[in-house]
Amino acid sequence: MAYIQGQVRIARESKRLTQADLGSRIGQPQSAVSRIERGGDLRVSTLLEMARVLEMEPMLIPKHLVPAVQALVGHATGGRSQVLASEANIPLVGGVPEDAEDSE
Template identity: 40%
Template sequence: MPSTPNPLLKELGLHFRRARMAAGLSQEQIALRANISRPRYRDIETGTAAARATTLVNVARALGMEMMLIPQAMVPAIQSMLQPATGDDDHPAFMSDVEVQEHE
């Protein structure tokens, strides 16, 4: 009987797939950059197989991303920074204090 796919692996694979598609790259290109086989990359992207942390870091870097460990307590703050702006605030998402003063 086949095992149930792990939701975390599926989610991670989906992030990798979206990044790869946005970059216009093939699975073969990412696999080559990450120094793994294309079938291995496919299994990671589809969430059907787990991978070592070093492999996941290499895949992320092949996609121009970094994997980071952050304290769980900071997740809501980071997620809010990554959300599109709402309301009348027309400031860019990230500005230095000097830029904020000049913008006002």
């Protein structure tokens, strides 16, 4: 879960939004955004709203495919660590590009 919360923070910062800005766009106080980014409990409805505002696509990825998705994101973003997939037009918070194939 910490990965998701870290990506939320990175996405927010890349869009030059403060915690208060994001909070107001999702109908939450700044303290709620701060709590989420620090690893606090995150409701699915809040995650979906944050993803919408941050132009990200939340998805569930089969555990065995996570390394492949991380490699795709890293490759598409030039290997930069903790890069937003939305910058490379790849959904993150667990997304797989539509043209990616499952080899299993």
